[in-house]
Amino acid sequence: MSSVLERLDRLPRRNLTVLAIKGLSTLVPGGWNNITSADGLIADVLGSSDPELIRQVRSRADALSRARHEGYGRALSLYVAVNRSQKAAGGLRLLANIGGALPLVKRVADLTPTSETLQAADLSLKVAAEMLAFTQVNGLPGDSFGDFAAALGEYAGEARVRMAALICFDALLPLGDQALQRLDGLLGGVDKRDLQQLPTYAGMAKLLPGRGDGAHLTFLRRGVDQWLGWAGGFTSQLGLTGQKAVQALETTLGPWQGGFQQMATFLDAFTDTYQHTGVQAVARRLVERAAAEI
Amino acid sequence: MARTLRWGVGLLLVVSLAIGAFLLLPFGSWLPGGTVADVQLGQVVNGTAFNRLFPEPDDGDQLVFTQEKRGFSEARLKHDGQVKALLAISDVTTAPEARKKFETSQSRLQGWPLVEQGPQATALLVADRFQIKVIGQGDGLEAEQRQELIGRFNLRGLAALQPASGQRAALPSGPDTAGRQSLGRLAAMEPAS
Numbered sequence: 001m002s003s004v005l006e007r008l009d010r011l012p013r014r015n016l017t018v019l020a021i022k023g024l025s026t027l028v029p030g031g032w033n034n035i036t037s038a039d040g041l042i043a044d045v046l047g048s049s050d051p052e053l054i055r056q057v058r059s060r061a062d063a064l065s066r067a068r069h070e071g072y073g074r075a076l077s078l079y080v081a082v083n084r085s086q087k088a089a090g091g092l093r094l095l096a097n098i099g100g101a102l103p104l105v106k107r108v109a110d111l112t113p114t115s116e117t118l119q120a121a122d123l124s125l126k127v128a129a130e131m132l133a134f135t136q137v138n139g140l141p142g143d144s145f146g147d148f149a150a151a152l153g154e155y156a157g158e159a160r161v162r163m164a165a166l167i168c169f170d171a172l173l174p175l176g177d178q179a180l181q182r183l184d185g186l187l188g189g190v191d192k193r194d195l196q197q198l199p200t201y202a203g204m205a206k207l208l209p210g211r212g213d214g215a216h217l218t219f220l221r222r223g224v225d226q227w228l229g230w231a232g233g234f235t236s237q238l239g240l241t242g243q244k245a246v247q248a249l250e251t252t253l254g255p256w257q258g259g260f261q262q263m264a265t266f267l268d269a270f271t272d273t274y275q276h277t278g279v280q281a282v283a284r285r286l287v288e289r290a291a292a293e294i
Numbered sequence: 295m296a297r298t299l300r301w302g303v304g305l306l307l308v309v310s311l312a313i314g315a316f317l318l319l320p321f322g323s324w325l326p327g328g329t330v331a332d333v334q335l336g337q338v339v340n341g342t343a344f345n346r347l348f349p350e351p352d353d354g355d356q357l358v359f360t361q362e363k364r365g366f367s368e369a370r371l372k373h374d375g376q377v378k379a380l381l382a383i384s385d386v387t388t389a390p391e392a393r394k395k396f397e398t399s400q401s402r403l404q405g406w407p408l409v410e411q412g413p414q415a416t417a418l419l420v421a422d423r424f425q426i427k428v429i430g431q432g433d434g435l436e437a438e439q440r441q442e443l444i445g446r447f448n449l450r451g452l453a454a455l456q457p458a459s460g461q462r463a464a465l466p467s468g469p470d471t472a473g474r475q476s477l478g479r480l481a482a483m484e485p486a487s
Contacts (some may be wrong), residue, residue: 045380047414047430060389065386067330070363141359142368145344154358154370288362291415292368292382292427 005058007284012093016253022200024168024245024254026160027238032161033282038287045287053294061290066167071136072286078129078136079278085199085232089122117194120186122152123170126274127227130166132207133278137285151199156230157285162277164238167231168245170275173264177241180232187221190291223234224280256267309416330365330388337387339424341367343455349446357381370431371419379443380429383452392425403441406448416440441468 002010012018013036025032036042040058043049067071134155141151156163171179175186192213193199201216208216234240242260249263250256256263268271309440312451329335352356354373361368365385386392396419400409409417416431416437426447428440449481 018369045429046412047434048412050412053412057392067328068328069335070330095408139362140358141362143342147345147359150358151360154360192482215331223383285361289363289366289368289382290381291429293366293384293425294379294392 003062004076004279005061007076007279008036008041011276011279014257017273017276020267020271021161021273021277023166024165026248026251027239027240028160028164031218035283038283041283042287042291045284045291056294057287057290059273060294061106061187061286064290064293065286071139072282074254075133075136075206075282076279078133079275079282080202081203081207081222082126082129082235083275083278084267085203085220086122087197087272090265090270093265094269117186117189118198119170119174120183120221121190121194121198123166123183124172124187124190124224125198125212126166126199126201126206128208128220128223129204131179131209131223131227135280137282150280153230155281156234159277159281160234163234163283164230164240165277167235168238168242168293169264171231172235172240172242173260173267176260177243180235182227183228184226190217192217233238246284331390333388339385339455340364341383344424344452347383347431347448348381348453349443349448371461372446376430378433379431379435379440380427380428380462381443382427383447384425384427386419386423386425393422403445406449408441408444410437416444418444418449420449421455424452424455426452 011034014035018034019030022034038058038061039054042054042061045059046053064070069075134152138151138155140148142148167180171183175182195213195217205213205216208219210216210219246260246263248257258266300384303341310479335459336455345362348357348369351371355378356372358372359369365388366382367384368380368382371381384392395404395409395411395417399409401408403418406418406420409419414434416428418426420426423460426444428435428443430440437467448449
């Protein structure tokens with residue numbers, strides 16, 4: 001398995017994913033910089049481009065990301081698992097959209113999870129993955145709950161574009177502008193059978209705390225409750241809506257004729273937003289640590 | 295014939311049990327490569343013990359802890375929402391090569407060797423074991439400012455930290471309690487200031 005920095009070096013510089021994030025980042029103050037060079041990131045953190053120092057940081061970072069106990073690799077595999085199943089689900093829904101007209105493929109349409117409840121469950125899994133990845137990468141920083149909350153806020157602030165993508169692509173576009181207010185109610189309607197239908201859940205179940213679907217469901221509801229407070233503030237502060245998200249995406253992707261839901265399906269099927277920004281976020285924290293340890 | 299069959303089935307059962315046990319039981323942590331440089335966790339001081347040794351931020355500044363792992367704790371010093379510096383304490387047990395740069399160091403801070411790494415990073419090695427690092431971010435910091443920041447860490451407290459012993463690490467909460475005990479002892483030793 002390749003290390004975190006190797007993956008960072010392999011990230012695309014320009015493709016659909018990058019364009020989608022670029023477009024969305026026009027809504028977020030501070031914008032977004034597509035970091036795809038590990039050496040560049042190290043030089044930025046260190047404030048020096050001395051090749052010997054960069055080499056040292058790099059080899060330390062590789063040693064850290066290879067050690068299973070350190071959690072950097074595990075955080076990445078969480079992102080990859082979520083991403084893979086998101087693409088699979090998106091692909092299925094796309095097929096259902098196209099195939100709805102063809103009698104032979106119509107059966108596929110019946111199989112695809114399109115209901116809002118499932119969409120809400122999918123979002124809650126992504127939020128949970130985000131929290132698990134946070135603790136894998138950063139541990140439990142500070143001595144008090146206040147310290148921990150500050151650390152979480154700091155991380156979310158750093159990953160503002162990432163969070164905006166999560167809110168827009170997985171909540172506002174598929175569920176409408178009242179998505180965050182409705183999410184609690186929608187999650188209340190999720191039962192164990194719905195959960196098991198989700199491909200994301202199959203990949204993540206063993207990484208969630210607690211045993212059994214019931215415990216996992218409780219964990220997801222609590223996690224989303226925590227996140228909603230923050231996400232609600234963030235959304236109203238930036239004034240995020242589905243309409244604005246589509247307009248922002250149109251600046252880079254070109255004009256869009258379809259509905260919001262189709263846009264969400266399209267993004268699910270063809271972009272790796274979650275994984276792309278995830279690798280960048282983990283890499284930065286890893287480099288900050290390696291630079292401090294050499 | 296029946297006898298060989300019985301032996302065969304028995305052997306198959308034993309082999310499949312052995313393989314199953316290896317795959318299903320949590321033997322993963324016994325394999326090499328689980329920790330950095332394969333140093334046992336018990337030999338590395340937990341990052342929790344470092345947190346209270348960080349400097350108190352000035353008025354208007356803010357110290358936000360960002361990472362805490364075994365043998366490592368890091369915080370950001372912020373001013374008006376801008377990151378001024380990264381502050382970190384690490385246990386060099388897992389990175390022995392980090393010690394080397396201090397061997398040729400001429401400068402001292404409170405008796406401990408001090409090294410500049412490039413234009414924005416300053417490192418101090420305390421008790422030949424704990425490395426304090428300040429890395430200027432954004433607009434950057436002068437070398438004097440970084441050294442002044444390092445001087446405000448609780449260096450005496452850091453030098454007095456005891457590594458958790460290997461035996462205690464066998465207990466699930468061993469290293470943590472050991473870390474807290476040594477801190478408690480430390481507080482008793484520290485003059486009220």
